[in-house]
Amino acid sequence: MSVISLNQERGLILSQVEITHPTSRGEKHIIGPVSLTVPPGEVVTVMGPSGCGKSSLLAYICGTLAPGLSGGGRVLLNSAEVTAAPPEARHIGILFQDDLLFPHLSVAGNLAFGLPPDLRGRRARRERIEAALAEADMLAFYDRDPTTLSGGQRARIALLRTLLSEPRALLLDEPFAKLDVALRHRFRSFVFDHARAQGLPTLLVTHDPQDAADAGGPRLQIDAEGRILGGRAAGRGHRPGNLP
Amino acid sequence: MRRRGLLSSLPAITLAAFLAPVVAGLIGTWLPAFGFFPTLGGESLTLAPWRELFAQPGLAESLRLTLISGLLATLLAFLLTVFFLAACHGGRLILAVRGLMAPLIAVPHAAVALGLAFLLAPSGWLVRLVSPWATGWDLPPDVATVQDPNALALTLALVVKEVPFLLLMTLAALEQVRAEERLAVARSLGYGPLVAWLKAVLPAVYRQIRLPLYAVLAFSLSVVDMALILAPLTPPPLAVQVLRWFNDPDLSMRFVAAAGACLQLLIVVGAIALWRLGETAVALAGRAWIAGGQRGGDGRIARAVSAGLVQGLVILAAAGLAAVALWSVTGRWRFPDALPADVSLDTWARHAPEAAAITATTLVTGLVAAGIALMLVVGCLENEQRRGLTLSNRALWLLYAPLLVPQVAFLFGTQVLAIQAGIDATWIALVWSHLLFVLPYVFLTLADPYRALDERYARTALCLGAKPNRVFWQVKLPMLLRPMLFALAVGFAVSVAQYLPTLFAGGGRFVTLTTEAVGLAAGGDRRVMGVYAFLQALLPLLAFAAALALPRPLVLTRRLEAIPA
Structure with missing residues (x-):
């Protein structure tokens, strides 16, 4: 049975995910059906013009689909079905175009917000945060107000915050779009290096071909109506095609 | 899960908390208005309370005062708001006035009314400031400047209180209708600032401020506390008269009072309907005016007049509050003197515990x-x-x-x-x-x-x-x-x-x-x-x-x- 093989794979798996917008005049198709597998440590890119429903797809995967939309299909993470789980129980981190650092918390406060509560003790938590900052060469920013940081610094803190929450998969919603060209390349490698190092299955949506090229993984093309145009396998020849 | 249940039932609880008393209160007022009030022996439905209401002496005068002050105050407040915002759009005065609006809205109606009374009364501060050197008055003049026969003092107080509310509501609406873009387009087509605002922004903004405007109309037609201070009292406007009937020692007057309360509601409903009708007429005329393509001038006069009036209102309110504060520490203040002879905290000390x-x-x-x-x-x-x-x-x-x-x-x-x-x-x-x-x-x-x-x-x-x-x-x-x-x-x-x-x-x-x-x-x-x-x-x-x-x-x-x- 194919379902069994589906359940045995590690990584992030989407099966027949489809999003529609129910209106009084019937259902409006937004995106899908999409089926794909993102193995651990690999980046799969979904390419499409703006407005094709990429962000809704990511919202469905992490469980924050706007209540006005309805989604179908299954989301599996490391063989566990998370389709019905609340977002906070899925362990799927997401980065947006904007860093969305909480302006009422310091840099360390933002990172501590992400750090799971089972790491106990002020000291232990502080050390963990300092280690993460040091590793990104940003230790001096511990007490800073996020609004005093540059765009690139804020983007890196946002990634650190997500990584500290110990996600099992990473979703990227055009997180490089607002950075200038020089910064974009550096931040891209920063994100992809971390994702690979932690073995995270990573799903990137973008309309920038350079993002996809840097990601180096398989690509899936979506048209303006949210339909799959087919994928071009890259990297290790993984098959992003349709699962049963 | 229990928490989510509580949260999702909150809108219903909230609606019930503030709608149920209103609905029940209306029923509890309409029944006595038709004679049904078992506690006072009214067991059957009858039109007697209404007959008695219309037989009350002074009812026509009460209605006249209510309609003058309510309609005039709403109309003036609305026109002043619109022309001020249209003529002064993007100016620094709007920013300055905007900062003053919240405190002006915060000050209770009764305090504004008392402040105006202290200013405008025949023995008020304004007369004192110009007497006797300019007027020759050694005694307060015998003219009713407050509690005047046409309730104009009440009308003025309502305008002072309602313009800040309407200004704030309209300023918020301006952001929603993207007024800047509309204005930019109209100005680039050669329209003057005032006409551009009236033709391109007002039609969209009016939709947004309709409900607040109706609330202002309803409030102005039925205000009690300001009327008790500034309106004539024999007879008073309808809402005050209804309150008197409710407080009448003769319990049978409760029926008349209930009928009067219902009449008050009908007046508000009728006034809103009338206003709605006026909207349609103005919209019709406005459409023709817009189609006519008149570009309008630079709006200098409208700017000067509306800015002066709004500043005047703000100064009036502030001076009224200053008069209130000054009187509270006044010892002796003989009539034509511009300022009290001495100030003391006696009044404060005497009334401190209470x-x-x-x-x-x-x-x-x-x-x-x-x-x-x-x-x-x-x-x-x-x-x-x-x-x-x-x-x-x-x-x-x-x-x-x-x-x-x-x-x-x-x-x-x-x-x-x-x-x-x-x-x-x-x-x-x-x-x-x-x-x-x-x-x-x-x-x-x-x-x-x-x-x-x-x-x-x-x-x-x-x-x-x-x-x-x-x-x-x-x-x-x-x-x-x-x-x-x-x-x-x-x-x-x-x-x-x-x-x-x-x-x-x-x-x-x-x-x-x-x-x-x-x-x-x-x-x-x-x-x-x-x-x-x-x-x-x-x-x-x-x-x-x-x-x-x-x-x-x-x-x-x-x-x-x-x-x-």
Whole structure:
């Protein structure tokens, strides 16, 4: 049975995910059906013009689909079905175009917000945060107000915050779009290096071909109506095609 | 799961909390109006109360005063708001005035009315300032400048109080209709600033301010506390007369009072219908005017006139409050003198114990009512966001219901209900009756900032593993602290200003600064009136100052730490 093989794979798996917008005049198709597998440590890119429903797809995967939309299909993470789980129980981190650092918390406060509560003790938590900052060469920013940081610094803190929450998969919603060209390349490698190092299955949506090229993984093309145009396998020849 | 159940039932609880008393109160007023009131022996339906109402001497004069002051005040306030915003758009004066609007709205109606009375009365400050050197008067002139036969003093006071509210509502609406873009297009097509605003912005903005405008109309037609201070009293405007009938020692007058209360409601409904008709006519004429393509001039005259008038109103309100404060510390102040001969704290000292107790009642009632309202409103908004609901236009009408239905038209019925429930003249009844009017304002104040918060903050926090309640307490609450405190201050100010609800629900047991100040107005000791009106104005202003100042230390300390060494 194919379902069994589906359940045995590690990584992030989407099966027949489809999003529609129910209106009084019937259902409006937004995106899908999409089926794909993102193995651990690999980046799969979904390419499409703006407005094709990429962000809704990511919202469905992490469980924050706007209540006005309805989604179908299954989301599996490391063989566990998370389709019905609340977002906070899925362990799927997401980065947006904007860093969305909480302006009422310091840099360390933002990172501590992400750090799971089972790491106990002020000291232990502080050390963990300092280690993460040091590793990104940003230790001096511990007490800073996020609004005093540059765009690139804020983007890196946002990634650190997500990584500290110990996600099992990473979703990227055009997180490089607002950075200038020089910064974009550096931040891209920063994100992809971390994702690979932690073995995270990573799903990137973008309309920038350079993002996809840097990601180096398989690509899936979506048209303006949210339909799959087919994928071009890259990297290790993984098959992003349709699962049963 | 239990928590979610509580949260999702909050909108229903909130609606019930403030709509049920209004509906029940209306029924409880309409039945006695048709003779049905078993407690007083009215067992059958009859038209007798209405016949008796129309036979009351002075009813026609009461209606005349009500209609003049209500319609004229609303029309003037609306025209002044529109022409000021149109003519001065983008100017620095609007920014300056905008900053003054919140405190002006915060000051209770009764305090504004007393301030104007202290200024405009024949023996008021204005006459004193120009006497006797310019007027030759050694005695106050014998002309009715307040409580005048056409209720023009009341009309002026209503305009002073309603223009800030309409200005603030229209300024908020301007952002929603993207006025800047509309103006840029119209100006580039050669339209003058005033005409560009009237032709390209007003039609869109009017839609947004229609409900607040109707609320202003309903309020102006049925105001009691300001009328008791500034309108003629023999006979008074209808709402005041209805209140007198309700308080008549002859209990059978309750039937006439109930019929009068219903008439008051019909007048408001009729006036809104009339206004609606006027809207249609103006829209028709306006469309032809817009199609005509007249570009208009540079609007210099309109700018000067409207700016002068709005500044005049602000100065009038401020001078009135200054007069209130001055009288409260006046020792001797003989008539034509411009200033008191001596100032003393005697009046304050003599009334300190009583004033402290009354202030405490006002403070507690206001804080509790505003606090409950804030919790209900935040719960509704949070539920709306978690479940992706949006408030329909019809629901907005429900929200405005307590502001559109005249207070005097249903509070009697609500009081009857409270007596039957055994909560008459208790804290519960008092706070609840204030809540009816506090809730809509808190909702209107908080809804926009709450909905404007980027929802991706909450989504990010959820994806970091935070449960919805933690997201609320640690992300949304701190980010929305300022608008929440502001909404709390608005709710508090609304509660402090309540006159009729305190009178009816308090059953005479509870005295607030407003009921005391209005009650004293009949007596005529300006020093004591000054004390209570000053406190009445001070309390909401302090609340606003606190709402603006409190969140600052939280933000500032971190900003300071953040400066690199």
